[in-house]
Amino acid sequence: MEQLWSLMPIFFEGFRVTLLLLVVSGVLALVLGTVIAAMRISPVPALRGFAAVWTEIARNTPLTLVFFFTAFVLPMLGVRAPYILLAFIALTYYTSPFVAEALRSGINGVPIGQAEAARSIGLGFGQTVSLVVLPQAFRMTIPPLINVFIALTKNTSVAGGFFVVELFATTRQLANDNGNIVIPILLTAAVLYLVITVPLGFVAARLEKRWVVKR
């Protein structure tokens, strides 16, 4: 028990990096996902096609291979960045299609009369989407978005194999150094992950419950 307690500072350092990965990649994925979603419903077929292809490929590549690309192939192409930035890129790329799909479903949930009304008073595409559709879609999108963030939290553990010392990599290092308490170390790591994911899950369920009735 003493031994485990003395390791807590190291755990928290890994936890901090995981939180950093989650927050930064989450925000970037939100931005990128919104752009992709907007491209999906845009009037330009080229943009629609690009967004569709991007979503398909990004959803069907395992995260490990995405990380391989950002950690090894990008530097070969001359991208010299600290590995944590490359991890941000990988996680953002991987999460963006899920954000885009969540947004799309939110947009689909907005009654069509809203868009018709906006058009009938002369608003263009950009104005309709940004002033009328997205604000309403956003409310309905929050629960699925939270689920996407829960998945992102768990996905940060893959970064541990690619030069970013987050919680999972820390756990493995500690388990190796302290071969006598491997199981308690893993349990501590599990608890730390649950500290993030379980509250997020509850929030998502509560929000969805509230808004399902309203629909």
Add this chain to the structure above:
Amino acid sequence: MKRMRLPLIALAAAGALALSACASGDTPGAEETTAPEVEAVEFEEGTTMAALADAGTITIGTKFDQPLFGLMGPSGTPEGFDVEIGKIIASELGISEDKIEWKEAVSANREPFIQNGEVDIVIATYTINDKRKEVVSFAGPYYMAGQSILVLADNDDIESEDDLVGQPVCSVTGSTPAAKLAEIGAEPVLTDTYSNCLEPLRNGTVVAVSTDNVILAGLAAQNEGEFKVVGKPFTEEPYGIGLALEDTEFRMWINDVLEKAYEDGRYEEAWNKTAGTVLPFVEPPAPDRY
């Protein structure tokens, strides 16, 4: 219901794949070449040796991705120095090479594998240390490695571990060398396989790769002319054979086997066949009978 047929067919197909999975079991295919003949040996009743000899098979945990020591190639059975030691022990039990079941022992699961009886012994560049001795016991050591440094061949700035202080150095997550790097004040940059460390070294993100000298030598040999091992080993990593904590008889017996192999040349032969292609042969350390 007609519409249920499609999902039922899908389930049946999955089930068929599943059954084939159960049939083929854990380890991939056995060797095709005929293994050398081994003689049956008699052991005292109730010992692990007797049980293994009767069963006719032994489960050995080893690494599948360590150059020179335990490497799984496309043939389906691992090759390397640790593997050869395992074969020597098995032959002393009257178990031929192709009857050995090899399981991959990744660093994190070596102790639990032994504790749960998942494997009988672990020969996987397994460094003996006191914390591990609390939960498993070690026969050997059968080789004395040491942590060393790998740099680009044209890098003359790094000569010893003192030059690593404050510099980013690559190693593998969950390994003893990685912990040592943190200890001496270098910045550990961690990944899953040693091979992954070469790319950051190449593009300058890290100045060196540090782990046991034998692994570094293997990496340098695979990439001729690009890298070199520098400095003297600055730690002592005694590689031991891990087995169950309470099994003193088995441990002493393995120590006997090791000493026999040292004397009759099988050890040297095993070395020359595997790691000896790159590294010089050194006299093996005496087994520690504690």
Add this chain to the structure above:
Amino acid sequence: MTGTSVLFDAPGPRARRVSLILSIVSLVAILGLVVWVGMLLAAPRESGGITLPGMFDPSRWNIFADPQVWTSIGRGVVATLQAAAVAAVGAIILGIVFSLMRSSSIAWVRIPTAWLLEFLRGMPVLLMMLFILLVASTGAFWAVVIALVLYNGTLIGEILRAGLAALPRGQREAALSVGMREFQSKMLVEFPQAFRQMLPIIVAQLVVLLKDTSLGYIVGYNEIIRNNMNNLGSFYGNRYMFSLFAVTLVIYLVINLTLSWFARWLSRRTASGGGRKRKTADPMNPAALLEAEARADEADRAAANRGLGKYDGTGR
């Protein structure tokens, strides 16, 4: 959404021309990017005082002429598919069990199950696999499978619960009225229909399951990525890292895209025509699951409040 045309006017000749120019420009830009990347990769590099050949140099691809290498790669693919298939079957069975337990009328079954499901959903699959391997000494294959079964079983359980709630109440009432017990009604009448209804979402979840088998590397399971990148990569050397990566990527894309299209095709085929015109939601959409779940919760609560079954003696 048919409303995409609501958001903007039908394009006139000028808009069409702009659109065409934009398409051509972006296509050229993307092609240019691909060519530029290809050239960068193909260029030889200096390292450690020697010159390394470019990524497309034959010396980096010669191992693929060896049939043994392809056999080994094939073994990795089979390992992935095996784990996925067994885990899929297990997840569906566990999903049925979980949804039964979760909608049980007995509080001390329902509430601990809810907590268990939250716990299982919140744990990273990587950690679960490692944990099962170390604690239950099951070997790499079963560690991967059990972790995947537990995680996906919870999700499929929620999907099925949603499917049950979406059924017309009359189905269950009819089953009970011909004398079936609660359990029989569920297994013989309600689940088959719920299954068919939710099949696209379930298949989509199974595609995610297949992708997650790649996490098996952590317990040493020789699925495609570990087999190619770790084992073959360590065996043949760092020189082949890029080529092995390219091959692995192509294999995975082929498998996953095939399964995704199968999921979509299935969704179109089994979309219930019937009287109700249902929006065939894209089954790959993560939001679909959440929405379905919420409706299921609603329906459960509503049914409980309605006191359904209080008078027929079997209780709910």
